[in-house]
Amino acid sequence: MSTSNTYVLTLTTTIRYLSLTINFISLIIGTFGSIFNLVIFTAPQLRRNACVFYLLCANIFQLVSILFIVPTRMALDSFGSRLENESLIFCKIRYYLVLTLPELATYYLGRSMETHPLFGKIFFLIFFWLNMPKRSRKHFW
Numbered sequence: 001m002s003t004s005n006t007y008v009l010t011l012t013t014t015i016r017y018l019s020l021t022i023n024f025i026s027l028i029i030g031t032f033g034s035i036f037n038l039v040i041f042t043a044p045q046l047r048r049n050a051c052v053f054y055l056l057c058a059n060i061f062q063l064v065s066i067l068f069i070v071p072t073r074m075a076l077d078s079f080g081s082r083l084e085n086e087s088l089i090f091c092k093i094r095y096y097l098v099l100t101l102p103e104l105a106t107y108y109l110g111r112s113m114e115t116h117p118l119f120g121k122i123f124f125l126i127f128f129w130l131n132m133p134k135r136s137r138k139h140f141w
Helices: 002-041 050-077 088-114 117-130
Strands: none
């Protein structure tokens, strides 16, 4: 019985460290990627394009969601923070932002595709086809 307890303890510890490592890497790479996108999308040559404006808005919401969601998830999962259980206001604000920030980024990404109709239709078809069950794909084309 004690060997199964050690396996469970080892597995739990490994999952905790793996989750912390993946969250930390995604925080660093996501932040740098979003900052680089901000630099590129704010270039003077691109400011007049409507598509770039929507991509810039999507990038800003994605950056804010990375900088808020990932650190709070790391604090709650890996560092034993009990703020979500103790503060009703924090819990509600975090729940709201976890849902709305990525959704706003997706909305502005979709708006950027409206400026190029052909690209939007191709993207929609590919996205629709990838989300179909595999047994229905053979009848799609």
